Amino acid sequence: MVRVRFAPSPTGALHIGGARTALFNWLFARHLNGKFILRIEDTDRERSTLEANKAIFHGLEWLGIDWDEGPNTGGPFGPYYQTERLALHQKYAQQLVDEGKAYYCFCTAEELAQRRKEAEARKEAPRYDGTCRKRSAEELKAKLAAGTPYVIRFRLPPVGETAVDDLVRGRVVFQNEVLDDFVILKSDGFPTYNFACVVDDHLMEISHVIRGDDHLSNTPRQILLYQAFGWALPKFAHLPMILGRDKARLSKRHGATSVIEYNGLGYLPEAMINYIARLGWGHGDQEVFSRQELIEFFSLDGVTKNPAVFDMEKLKWLNGQYIRKLLPERLFDLCEPLLIDAYGRHDLAYMKKVVAVFQDRLVLIPEIVGLSAYFFKDDFEYDPKAAEKHFKTANAKVILTTLKDRLAALEPFAKEKIEPVFKTLAEEMKLKLGAVIHPCRLALSGRAETPPMYDVVAILGKEKVGARLDKAIAAL
């Protein structure tokens, strides 16, 4: 049974990198009919917050990444909040101590910092020096009895090597001597990441650990822990990092970094899913994938080794692609609140027609507001450059006046009836169609670019069209 997990720490919103890790795990599980587990690694009590926890749920929900086991959902391997597993972590840490594979360490943070500084000054690796590695039983008892704060350190085998057989990178070998006796249980009694991760992954019967590249260097420590316990290793797969434009790790500096911010910016979750799926993964020449296709095609074989730069332009393109494919109803639902917020309530049918005519023109949902302004407000200015070109012509007045009269006579005021009015007028005046349409466009919208004229005229309706033409004629 394939069991994978996404194990974020609730110290901030779900960011792009985390979302991609979650997605790959989710796709891997769905593709193989396995289980996708969500585990919240909240053992850093300083930085973990409830808001961040909620934000992660929110982000995953927005993306449509659901979990088979985890907070709220439950499952047979709970609890799924790491801090609620504290007794388990302490029990296993104690087991290692009892077996002599871990030991109490009473060195204070200040002492460690001092020694680290000294080591660095000597150009040595800043490893734990093993002060507490060999304390006598009496010494130990005395320290404990005195209530001296302590941590538990893993007694790391100082020789030999530890190999990670990574599904993405192949075999990576580390010399144990470059590792040190790392802390597994902090002085507050909480486990460290490397320890909790191993205990929980084992207890939750995780079969594949799919996570960011930044954990590759931690993996030998974890493997040594598995070995100390005599537990079977899961398979490991390390995904390449996602970088910003400057090739540095993606961070706040690079703009929107939390996935949910993209929601507010007007990105569609399906576009985001598609985009991040292509960051570090590919399937031939295909660029646009439905969720079903991603599940069908996803494989660790398609995962690349090199880091990927987050490219907003391509995300935008994909977003446009998905907006085009949206059901008109859904596009409207996304646009409606923005339009109401900007222009107040208008007739529902009218708003729907306006939104529909911009479906091919939107890249981001909020663009609807600016693009459609003249459909909701009458007091617009004429674009000066366009006015110079289309109003300051000998024919402008005649064109607009004639248009006004003929359109006023139309019944019904529909696109099919509107079109001939323009074409006939152009023919009569021996003008190109554009020569008639451009001044009209400017009169009706104040702009040089709008959706096709007959649509605009039809949607605005006879009354508004008449009034705006009058206003333009007066302004000529």
Add this chain to the structure above:
RNA sequence: GGCCCCAUUGUCUAACGGUUAGGACGCGGCCCUCUCAAGGCCGAGGCGAGGGUUCGAUUCCCUCUGGGGCUACCA
């Protein structure tokens, strides 16, 4: 500093010793066209450097360079 990972156009990627190095975003041009989009077509642009191995290297090996990660009582 030590250890580890990575390296194809500006960006995401395909290629798994022999290809005119393919696709996509972006960029430029053209077509369509009432404008703007959408759509279609075309174009510019790449194997980081140096050594090997081989009949032949983008591909395999080494060195360098560049970027990233780990080296915490953060995950």
